[in-house]
Amino acid sequence: MKTPDIFYVEDDTDYAFFMQSAVQEVKDTLNLTIVEDGKEALTKLQSFVDSKVKPKLILLDLNLPGLSGLDLLKFIKDIPYLKSIPVILFSTSDNPDDVKASIEFGANAYLAKPNGYENLVKCLHSVHDFWFNQHLRLN
Template sequence: MSQSSSSDSVSLLLVEDNPGDVRLIKEAFKSAGFATTFHTVSDGDAALEFLREHAASETSPDLILLDLNLPKTSGFEVLEGIRDDPKLPSVPVLVLTSSAATEDVVKSYELCANAYLTKPTDPDEFADIGRAVEAFWIDEATLPPLPS
């Protein structure tokens, strides 16, 4: 990642309404072995509010992990809100959802998601997700600079 390395803390906005999945995702990133600061919200309204509040600050997340099936504002609506608001930072959005439906994948990419990951059914496989995100999005990809 251009603005930090895996030895630095990575800031993630986790948008997930299932407390069990929140726990599994946090454990997966911890087991992947890099320092992660999680900001967790449980609905789409709170995600957009968080992004607007932190848009021009050092607390803007490096990555967003977004579930699609959320109360209030859906994950698709969050993607639309991010895409349509020029004041929001250009933060990569990784859809992490239980849906493997082709139409959800297509719609997510149409709304500018950067990746689409299907949640594993086996809790032990969540660690693979953490390692995969670290390997590509943290260690290899060059991300846009944080706002100044």
């Protein structure tokens, strides 16, 4: 199993497509793995644990079919092997209650999805620069 640089859980296939293109624009060597729902994400996260594969960053949509982004966040933070991976909630919601719950459950950051492709690329440049170049990591 190839280790993903970014593990992204997103149920909107159009947005996932734009994300894949934007990530390649930011850095074409980044390995992005995308799954479409919470249950599939849970299975993939467990396979990371079983095979000792650790993504460098996890992006979670908040509203997912199966299990929510918050449910997945709780799972990630309860598993010793996964809990040191930075997790960003990446959602269309800018509701302060969603932000608060995400941070309380252990998210490293909460980002509202930007409007438009160019804004997504700019956002991902910032995310990449911080989490891959500036942030000192444990894993």
